[in-house]
Amino acid sequence: xxxxxxxxxxxxxxxxxxxxxxxxxxxxxxxxxxxxxxxxxxxxxxxxxxxxxxxxxxxxxxxxxxxxxxxxxxxxxxxxxxxxxxxxxxxxxxxxxxxxxxxxxxxxxxxxxxxxxxxxxxxxxxxxxxxxxxxxxxxxxxxxxxxxxxxxxxxxxxxxxxxxxxxxxxxxxxxxxxxxxxxxxxxxxxxxxxxxxxxxxxxxxxxxxxxxxxxxxxxxxxxxxxxxxxxxxxxxxxxxxxxxxxxxxxxxxxxxxxxxxxxxxxxxxxxxxxxxxxxxxxxxxxxxxxxxxxxxxxxxxxxxxxxxxxxxxxxxxxxxxxxxxxxxxxxxxxxxx
Numbered sequence: 001x002x003x004x005x006x007x008x009x010x011x012x013x014x015x016x017x018x019x020x021x022x023x024x025x026x027x028x029x030x031x032x033x034x035x036x037x038x039x040x041x042x043x044x045x046x047x048x049x050x051x052x053x054x055x056x057x058x059x060x061x062x063x064x065x066x067x068x069x070x071x072x073x074x075x076x077x078x079x080x081x082x083x084x085x086x087x088x089x090x091x092x093x094x095x096x097x098x099x100x101x102x103x104x105x106x107x108x109x110x111x112x113x114x115x116x117x118x119x120x121x122x123x124x125x126x127x128x129x130x131x132x133x134x135x136x137x138x139x140x141x142x143x144x145x146x147x148x149x150x151x152x153x154x155x156x157x158x159x160x161x162x163x164x165x166x167x168x169x170x171x172x173x174x175x176x177x178x179x180x181x182x183x184x185x186x187x188x189x190x191x192x193x194x195x196x197x198x199x200x201x202x203x204x205x206x207x208x209x210x211x212x213x214x215x216x217x218x219x220x221x222x223x224x225x226x227x228x229x230x231x232x233x234x235x236x237x238x239x240x241x242x243x244x245x246x247x248x249x250x251x252x253x254x255x256x257x258x259x260x261x262x263x264x265x266x267x268x269x270x271x272x273x274x275x276x277x278x279x280x281x282x283x284x285x286x287x288x289x290x291x292x293x294x295x296x297x298x299x300x301x302x303x304x305x306x307x308x309x310x311x312x313x314x315x316x317x318x319x320x321x322x323x324x325x326x327x328x329x330x331x332x333x334x335x336x337x
Contacts, residue, residue: 005175005224005232016134020233021161026175026222027233029134033165034229037129038252042168042228046104046248049168050097053147053250056125057097061090062118063194065148066099067111073151073244074202075113081188081200086111093122093147100149104247113148115194132163132254141256148244154198155184155241159265160255162234166226169249173224173232174203176217176239183217184239190271203241262324272331 007028011020020027033039042049065075067086075086096114103109119127123145135141142160157178164173176184184199192198201211208215224232234240236257257263277288295304295316305313315330317323 002174002218002221002223005173005222011134013134013136016233021235024235026173026224026235026238028224028226029231029233031229032134032231033130033167033252036165036167036229038126038167038250039229042250046168047101049250050101050248053123053126053145054094054097056123057093058122058124059092059094060121062093062114062122063116064089064091064096065111065113065115067151069108069110071111072204073111073149074154074204075111075151075193076154076198076202077187077193077200082191084193093117093145096147100147100248103149109149109247111149111151113146113151113153115144115146115148115153117145117147119143119145130165130252132165134163135254135256139256141254144253144255146249146251146253148249149247150249151244152203153242154193155201155203155239156196156198157237157239158196158234158255159236159267160257161236162232163254164226164232164234165252165254166228166230167250167252168228169244169246170228171226171249171251172243172245173226173234174241174243175222175224175234176220178237178239180217180220180239183213185211185214189267199239199241203243260319262319272335 005026005028007030008015008020009030011029011032016029038049038052041052065086065088067073067075071085075084077083078085093114096112099110099112103112117123119130120143126145127143130143132141132143155174155176164171185201186197187200189197201207201214206214226232277285280288298304305316310317315323315327
């Protein structure tokens, strides 16, 4: 039986920073954003919220996904894994709102969806009315809108931490810890639906003959059922599958990273490893694992350079603009051959 994500009421920033974030696990924060105007309008009517979003939207284009009724709202790959089962176009948000309104009452509508619509270029007027009290005002974050009809977002991970705030319609999240990656049958890493690799399993109708280990993944799944005003906190790299359960759904999310500005995405290290590690023999790969554990994946209180004077640590010194420049130069040389 799947477990429910732990729930909290009346969460403030102090509790969020001292208890929820350090736990490193998802958490449902009930009614955290119930006072947002978008939530209040959504409870009044779909038309009222749509009109509010339309009035705030600029003409900046955003990716809009459309799928035939036959895909039943599941945006995924074509059978060859080299194409998609839907179309993607760049258009103003008003285009999506028109399609959602036109098909709102269809018994079997096409699927329409826009995800990660950035507020600053597309909805700047909504920033002031969607505050996030759990984040310090100095925290760099990306605020985005997710909007569509009854659609499903394939299971994937995100690098940043995430606060997903439901403003209209119900949403169901199915979450898995990172260690379930082998049981989720992740698709192509460098040909993705929208940037992140996704599971190939249809969660509504899982084919356990084709994906037998998914049964094991389900033993570790956690479910979060969210209503308008509710928020889900997701730590970095937790897998999540998202279902919109009503004919119209909207969500606002906040992404942020607790990392120095100089850091790029670790996925680039993974890709670099295709050239440096993957095709070594097993013994050598395991030896390099020991070396990586020593220098990179060590406990925070163990410094592998502690026995070397600070001014003699070279590229392993604390990061500075000069060290960053030298690191890039060191990497670019072999990669440019």
